[in-house]
Amino acid sequence: MTxxxxxxxxxxxxxxxxxxxxxxxxxxxxxxxxxxxxxYRLVLRVITRLLRDRPGHEAARLRTLASLLTxxxxxxxxxxxxxxxxxxxxxxxLPVLVSAGVLGLAIGFGAQALIRDIITGFFLLFEGLLHVxxxxxxxxxxxTVESIGLRITTLRMDDGAxxxxxxxxxxxxxxxxxxxxxLAVVDVPVSRDVPVERAIALLREVGETWARESGxxxxxxxxxxxxxxxxxxxxxxxxxxxxxxxxxxxxxxxRRRIKAAFDREHWAPFGAAG
Numbered sequence: 001m002t003x004x005x006x007x008x009x010x011x012x013x014x015x016x017x018x019x020x021x022x023x024x025x026x027x028x029x030x031x032x033x034x035x036x037x038x039x040y041r042l043v044l045r046v047i048t049r050l051l052r053d054r055p056g057h058e059a060a061r062l063r064t065l066a067s068l069l070t071x072x073x074x075x076x077x078x079x080x081x082x083x084x085x086x087x088x089x090x091x092x093x094l095p096v097l098v099s100a101g102v103l104g105l106a107i108g109f110g111a112q113a114l115i116r117d118i119i120t121g122f123f124l125l126f127e128g129l130l131h132v133x134x135x136x137x138x139x140x141x142x143x144t145v146e147s148i149g150l151r152i153t154t155l156r157m158d159d160g161a162x163x164x165x166x167x168x169x170x171x172x173x174x175x176x177x178x179x180x181x182x183l184a185v186v187d188v189p190v191s192r193d194v195p196v197e198r199a200i201a202l203l204r205e206v207g208e209t210w211a212r213e214s215g216x217x218x219x220x221x222x223x224x225x226x227x228x229x230x231x232x233x234x235x236x237x238x239x240x241x242x243x244x245x246x247x248x249x250x251x252x253x254x255r256r257r258i259k260a261a262f263d264r265e266h267w268a269p270f271g272a273a274g
Contacts, residue, residue: 032084036077043073113168114151121150121167130175135182135244137174138165144245158248181218181241184250188258189233194267196234200225202265203238206257214253216246 124130125148134145136155141163143155153170155163176182190199200223207221219241228235238258242250 029085033081036081040073040077044070113166116168117151117166120170121148121153124148124153124167124170125150130170130173131177134175134177135247136176138170141165176244176247182244182247184240184242184247184254186238186251186254186258187227188236188238189230190236191267192232192234194234196226196236198265199234199236199267202261203236203258206254206261207238207240210250210254210257211240216242216250218242 130136130145130148130153132145132148135142136145138155141155141157143157143163146154146156146162149167151167153165153167155165157163188199188203190196203223204221207223211217211221217240222239224237224239226234227237238254240250240254
């Protein structure tokens with residue numbers, strides 16, 4: 001490109017060869033800067049358009065990705081501009097590129113955990129596997145997702161503590177929100193003196209009454225039957241599908257109502273064999 005521009009200037013002007021050469025190089029640098037700036041602004045416009053009128057969690061995910069893509073585009077454009085300017089100034093850019101590759105390789109070996117966290121975070125955001133507000137279990141930790149970054153994800157646990165987890169550790173997790181709700185589970189030990197069929201019917205009645213009064217149940221309550229035995233006790237279970245953030249309050253309220261119902265029947269305390 002520089003040679004063609006020099007030939008054109010030499011044909012149409014009476015400038016000296018060195019002056020023509022300098023003008024041609026400056027022109028190439030200016031055109032390159034304009035093209036790269038146009039490409040950068042075009043990418044920003046496309047990103048802005050993608051974010052427009054997006055709902056809730058999708059908008060939050062796209063904003064994070066947009067920040068990443070904007071930063072990446074800025075670095076790529078800057079690197080290309082530096083290489084082109086050095087080449088037009090007569091600097092051999094091949095050793096510079098080789099040195100940058102070796103430096104990048106050395107940094108990669110020294111920061112493998114950081115790179116793994118960033119790559120995992122990128123794919124979590126890109127594929128939409130996690131969203132802010134989701135209730136998830138990661139290992140033995142269960143909590144609500146408060147933020148998702150490129151390097152770390154934060155969970156607000158049931159006791160109010162904030163758990164910070166590097167994205168590289170998110171090799172597998174369980175999402176309670178993705179299924180449309182979570183099961184509130186209440187296990188009830190019943191004395192052997194209590195009629196089992198009557199106890200099952202009472203548990204179902206308690207669940208249906210709570211569901212009707214609260215309006216928070218996502219499905220009908222279920223009492224699967226006898227779940228096991230412990231000494232002289234029979235273990236029954238009441239389950240209710242609710243929103244993830246309602247699981248613990250629902251279980252506590254169901255236990256209170258079950259205790260009150262058992263008291264009205266004058267049945268022995270939970271787990272107390274007669």
